[in-house]
Amino acid sequence: MTQSPVVKSVNARLAEELAVREAQVAATVRLLDDGATVPFIARYRKEITGSLDDGQLRTLEERLGYLRELDARRTAVIASIEEQGKLTGELRTALLTADTKSRVEDIYLPYKPKRRTKAQIAREAGLEPLADRLLADPTLIPEDTAGDFLNDDVADAAAALEGARHILIERAAEDAELVGATRTKFWADGSLRTSPASADVAKTPAAQKFRDYFEFSEPFEKMPSHRVLAVMRGEKEGVLALNLEGGDDDVYHAMVARTLGIDLSAAAPATPWLATTVKLAWRVKLMVSAAVDSRIRLKQRAELDAVAVFAKNLKDLLLAAPAGTRTTLGLDPGFRTGVKVAVVDATGKVVDHCAIFPHQPQQKWDQSKAVLGALIARHDIDLIAIGNGTASRETDALASELIADIKATGTKAPVKAMVSEAGASVYSASAYAAHELPTLDVTIRGAVSIARRLQDPLAELVKIEPKSIGVGQYQHDVTPGTLARSLAAVVEDAVNAVGVDLNTASVPLLARVSGVTDSLAEAIVAHRESTGPFRNRKALLKVPRLGPKAFEQCAGFLRINDGDDPLDRSGVHPESYPVVRRILDRSGITLAELIGDERALRSLRPSEFADDRFGIPTVTDILAELEKPGRDPRPAFSTATFAAGVEKVADLTAGMVLEGVVTNVAAFGAFVDVGVHQDGLVHVSAMSDRYVSDPHEVVKSGQVVKVKVLEVDVDRQRIGLTLRLNDSPQQRGGQGGNGGRPAPKVKGEKTPPHRTNNSGRREPTPSAGSMAQALRDAGFGR
Structure with a gap:
């Protein structure tokens, strides 16, 4: 009796992949299934997960979805084969131990319902015994042997031999072990070769950006992601032809022959016919399958690398240094259409706007400088944010001259900084911008966004679809769903790492907070506008449709400055406030005295305040938060100074x-x-x-x-x-x-x-x- 295979559970597989204990995985999976978010689990459930960090949690969440899909597909395949009455113990074992979706599909291929193939038609015509006979005895003469299988559906020996060949080719193409082995070898030994799609196309101006790939070849395993996506873009644009090569065909022929039981070296009458069958099985079926698989692997690997690069850049950009709550003049440069100007106060509210025309063709330099000077004096402007697009250096020169003039009078001058415009036009034309700035022209909205980006990059950039921010590597060639999921996670992690001011945050920013949906974000803002600023975190429970579960997930990431409770401006979760009270009782001092007292806080031992619910990791985090409540993890603000006279x-x-x-x-x-x-x-x-x-x-x-x-x-x-x-x-x-x-x-x-x-x-x-x-x-x- 065949012993059933020991199949690892999803949790066991995840624990092995992440090199952590299965108990940690099981606890985390329960939290995720219960609706907890990764930022919440990483920050406030360290005791339960064994302090898994957000990177481990993101990987666990992604792999959990894949492995569950794998198990669901495996179950469906087993049921399908069982219904056909073809499920053997060996086949069940192979399916239960398959560790990838592609492996499951390879095993299922011979049993998968499909349209009638040439091999199936040949079997129905009674030609499978002919194929088996020639395999078993290559000393037979194929043409003579085929004569025994003529019937109403098989006209002559040639037709019989062709049908038998289709059967053998399909048999090889559906052998899961052979398919897996040829795919593995094709990937390991193969290379991608590119050439111009045609001689005429190669001469076109559009093709010149791909000319470095007109004669190009590189092994699959060594080809970096940016080159993979570049040549695939060239193919998509009709400039390049891609050819995937797997190395020496004779090696693959030997693999096919071994699987079918054919001795290619035998000096027998049927050997030439069998050798041709082997070559066709490789060239027509297996090689095509291996090439498609390698192409998919190349694309998937390149996409993963591209998404990882984009994610890192996006995180850095979102967590870039904020200039802070300072009145800012935003300049969206342009030549013919002028420079759009917007002034936003310390809270980001638009208080003034106009357009100036210092550059060609109007050349109103002095007049433009006077307008900006008046705005700076009227609104006591601290910062000038200049978009880095067309006419940016010319506009930067205008601002530099104005700042020099102001300094010459002995007056404090604003600080200027160049700001990326990437995605600003997307925001300007968006439905949210129209709702947020309904009275402003689309062009002015861009200047507003540039000013706000300098004040707080995170708060402003969350209003834009991440892929439009423009910090990726061939991001437009990546499968949209793959990119969207990864970038959404990056934005969520960044927002929750910094924390959000509950009384000033926009709907897009609130919607990125753990546990807050788009509709809840709108409800929070509507409640804030109708009843006034939130005085404490508990008031969130008065927001329609914001129940205890959502409160649990979001409260720790929302900050209330100058509220009723100083703890509400920290990252301490409301559920942990009793721990703080216990610390105060034992210390004999007030919260106001304890907050910020680094010496007193560092003298406390977390183990003395831990209990069954709040362990040492949580108490340690609480003490760190009390040292600098609501601290911003982002770096200090600084600006670059571009060289004078270097503009192109x-x-x-x-x-x-x-x-x-x-x-x-x-x-x-x-x-x-x-x-x-x-x-x-x-x-x-x-x-x-x-x-x-x-x-x-x-x-x-x-x-x-x-x-x-x-x-x-x-x-x-x-x-x-x-x-x-x-x-x-x-x-x-x-x-x-x-x-x-x-x-x-x-x-x-x-x-x-x-x-x-x-x-x-x-x-x-x-x-x-x-x-x-x-x-x-x-x-x-x-």
């Missing part, structure tokens, strides 16, 4: 050292805005003297950095930068330079430094000459 790519020269802002981080490097309307690229190889596997180890979106210009290609609008300020530059194409040849070595110049790779070997850092190729390899063509 042609103004750049190799060797310049500039200050800039990281706008995007990709797998191959980081894009930096140095104030010339075209971001430059710091390739990953130019980020440090040590080996860098992930650019996020060195920089993040929004970071102010100093870079050296390595090379400039004015014709192609490409800028090569380095974070290593001792690197040797070169000039490329267009604007002077040396036509792309390596820069001549200066007398006394040091040999480029070495860096150490992951295996500990020293390898030379790329020179400026090789940087051009690095840029092309990176798919640099923004």
Whole structure:
């Protein structure tokens, strides 16, 4: 009797994957099934989960969904095969131990209801015994043997042999072990080769951005995600032809022959016919299947990498330093249509707006400066936020001149900063913007958004669909659902990490708080507008449809400044207030005296206040919160200063050292805005003297950095930068330079430094000459 396989439960599999105890997984799964969110579990249920962090929890949540879908599909497949009366013990075991959806489908393939195939028609015509006979005895002459199987449905020997071949080909194509083995080998040994879709297409201007891929090949396993998505975009646009190759066909022929029981070396009459069958089984069925599988794996891996890059950049951008509650002048630059101007007060409320026309064709420079000067004086403006789009440097020059004039009078001048416009137009035309700013023109709404982004990037960016923010790597080539789920999680984690002011937060911001839906967010704002500001967290329970469960999930992340209870402005959850009272009773001091007293708080032992419900992790978090209640985890605000007179790519020269802002981080490097309307690229190889596997180890979106210009290609609008300020530059194409040849070595110049790779070997850092190729390899063509 065959022993039933020991099938691991979903919880056991998750515990093994995450390298944690099964009890931790089981507890977390119960919380998730009960409607708890990841931020809530990570922050307020540490005792239950064993202090799993938000990254582990996100992975657990994602894998839980996959494994449950796998189990559901496995159950359905077993039931289907059982209904057909074909479920054997061995087959059940194979299905129960299958660890992926694709493995389940491979096993199910021979039993899956399908339209009549050529092999099925051949079986119905009685040709399966012919196939088996030729397999069993290759000494038979195929044509002679086939004569025994002629009937009304089989006209001649050729037709009989063709039908028998279809049966054998299908048999090979539906063998789960063979399918799995050929897919694995195809992926391990295979490569992607690209070429122009046609000679005519290759000559078109649209095809030039893909010309580095006209003759290109790379192994599947080594091909980075950005190149996969780049060539797939080229294929989608009709520029490139993609060919997936699996290596030596003879190896696959041997695998097919072994599965079917064919000796390809036998000198027998039926061997040529059997050999042709093997080749067709590989070429027509198995190779196609393996190629499709490899293509899917390439795309999925590339998408996962692209989503991970986007998620990291989005998190950095959302958690960028806020300028704070300061009156801000927002400028949305433009030439012909003018510069749109909006003034927002410390709370983000619009208090003034207009348009000025300092640039061509109107050239009202002095008049524009006077208008801005009057606004600054009237509203006591602290900050000037300038959008980084068209005419941004010209507008920045206007602001610089105005600030210099103000300082010359001995008056305190505002601080200016360049702000990313990415997604601002999406917000301006959105339904929410129309509801929030109904009396303002769409163009002015953009200036308002730019000003608010400087005050609080997180609060403003949550109003925009994440994929429109523009900090991704080929995000438009990623499956929308995959991208949306990941980015939604990033936004949720960022919002809850910072906390939300309950009395000022917008509907989009509130809707990202743990446990708060869009409708609940609207209800909270409506209640706030009708009854006035919330005085305490308990008042949330008076909001229609906000019950105890939603209150449990959201209360700890909502802050009330200057409310009835000082704890309401902290990250201490209301359910834990009794712990604070217990601390106060034992300490013999008031809450006002304890809050912020670092010495007193650090002298307390968390174990003395822990109980069955609130353990040491929670008490430790409470004491940390009381040290700095409502602290903002984001960094201090700082701005970059762009070089005067450097306003376009042609103004750049190799060797310049500039200050800039990281706008995007990709797998191959980081894009930096140095104030010339075209971001430059710091390739990953130019980020440090040590080996860098992930650019996020060195920089993040929004970071102010100093870079050296390595090379400039004015014709192609490409800028090569380095974070290593001792690197040797070169000039490329267009604007002077040396036509792309390596820069001549200066007398006394040091040999480029070495860096150490992951295996500990020293390898030379790329020179400026090789940087051009690095840029092309990176798919640099923004």
